[in-house]
Amino acid sequence: MSKADRTKSRILETAIELFNDRGTKAVTTNHIAAALGISPGNLYYHFRNKEEIIRAIFVQMHEVGVSEYREINDPRGPGNAASMEETFLMIQRFNWRYRFFKRELAALVQSDPELKALFVASHREHLAMVRQAIDASIEQGFFREIPLHLRELLTEQIWLMALFWLNYLEVGGEEVTEATLARGNEILRTMMLPYLSESALRSVMQGSGVHTL
Amino acid sequence: MSKADRTKSRILETAIELFNDRGTKAVTTNHIAAALGISPGNLYYHFRNKEEIIRAIFVQMHEVGVSEYREINDPRGPGNAASMEETFLMIQRFNWRYRFFKRELAALVQSDPELKALFVASHREHLAMVRQAIDASIEQGFFREIPLHLRELLTEQIWLMALFWLNYLEVGGEEVTEATLARGNEILRTMMLPYLSESALRSVMQGSGVHTL
DNA sequence: GTCTATAAGCGGATAGAC
DNA sequence: GTCTATCCGCTTATAGAC
Missing domain, CATH: 1.10.357.10 (Tetracycline Repressor, domain 2)
Known part of the structure; x- marks a missing residue:
């Protein structure tokens, strides 16, 4: 599993948790990045949106x-x-x-x-x-x-x-x-x-x- | 039915239509007001949010x-x-x-x-x-x-x-x-x-x- | 009641350095 | 891969004139 893949799946895990708690509307890409401790730019490197x-x-x-x-x-x-x-x-x-x-x-x-x-x-x-x-x-x-x-x-x-x-x-x-x-x-x-x-x-x-x- | 009540129910009707078409997330208060031909300020006079x-x-x-x-x-x-x-x-x-x-x-x-x-x-x-x-x-x-x-x-x-x-x-x-x-x-x-x-x-x-x- | 104008803030998204 | 910096656009909401 490459480094990119690991970051990708960490993003997904974090997103699932936040979405479950607050819904997809309330949770922004910035929230996900912050919760994970990575930058917004980094998140956008892995996912288009x-x-x-x-x-x-x-x-x-x-x-x-x-x-x-x-x-x-x-x-x-x-x-x-x-x-x-x-x-x-x-x-x-x-x-x-x-x-x-x-x-x-x-x-x-x-x-x-x-x-x-x-x-x-x-x-x-x-x-x-x-x-x-x-x-x-x-x-x-x-x-x-x-x-x-x-x-x-x-x-x-x-x-x-x-x-x-x-x-x-x-x-x-x-x-x-x-x-x-x-x-x-x-x-x-x-x-x-x-x-x-x-x-x-x-x-x-x-x-x-x-x-x- | 007062004038206020009539405007209120027109807002609701319009909102229902737009929400049905595009969902509550995509439809903003501005969209509702525009579709109705009233100003955003007016809409906020009738509803808090x-x-x-x-x-x-x-x-x-x-x-x-x-x-x-x-x-x-x-x-x-x-x-x-x-x-x-x-x-x-x-x-x-x-x-x-x-x-x-x-x-x-x-x-x-x-x-x-x-x-x-x-x-x-x-x-x-x-x-x-x-x-x-x-x-x-x-x-x-x-x-x-x-x-x-x-x-x-x-x-x-x-x-x-x-x-x-x-x-x-x-x-x-x-x-x-x-x-x-x-x-x-x-x-x-x-x-x-x-x-x-x-x-x-x-x-x-x-x-x-x-x-x- | 209704309008115009606008402030404040945020979310999405990208550029460019490292 | 990851970060910093930043921009555009939009949404909410309010102030104040009419």
């Missing part, structure tokens, strides 16, 4: 996200309640780490077409991953048979939850805690319940107090 | 929203599929009218505690309205009996969809059209399907191609 910093953060974020997902989701691994919930929590913790981005997502992609293209591609990839998980769960007998069109709807239903649960908590005035994240998982579980197979239902019933319909 | 304009927009938005909701939702009226979908569409159109606000929601409430307090109150009110609709639907035999805790989860599940569907479309690179709004309704319908009563199920089946489980 603030937008480019944000895009670089997103690229990093996407890579980390996909690799973390693959780590805990062997595509041929068990489609079951525990793994689904673990994945949901992982995504939420991930969103928390880059929380400024999800907070400002709609505004950011509106004002930067290049970032929008990056995000849309990532978004589709994630949808495909969710869809694959659903298909796998059916194949493994964790979910029952589900018509194709319904699988599409289910995919979006799930992904929308994963994408916006943190935002939902924050704008509703709730703290992000283990408890509120767990509530998200409860809702997800509720969404999935109608689609569990007989055998999955039986094994889930033995666990914690899931509500029957 | 941009934040105050945004708060005023939100207050107006909340009032319009609640009154529109009550208009099409007689609390004792029919809890049925048609009215639920009509309500969803109404909310989406409403969100579209003030789309800048939902786009920037998380960032706006983060940087303005006063706005946050207003929004949280409104948010709770909306949750209560959704909850009431669920209870009424059960009472009227449109939904089957649902345990209390599950009703809570269902309330949030529905409200999250209503709140973020437009955002979901936009960040995914989709246009907001009749078709994409209808897809939101389809997802909502899917969420509700497990909770329909026998009689509601029968009447829904006769309608358009709803997917059975």
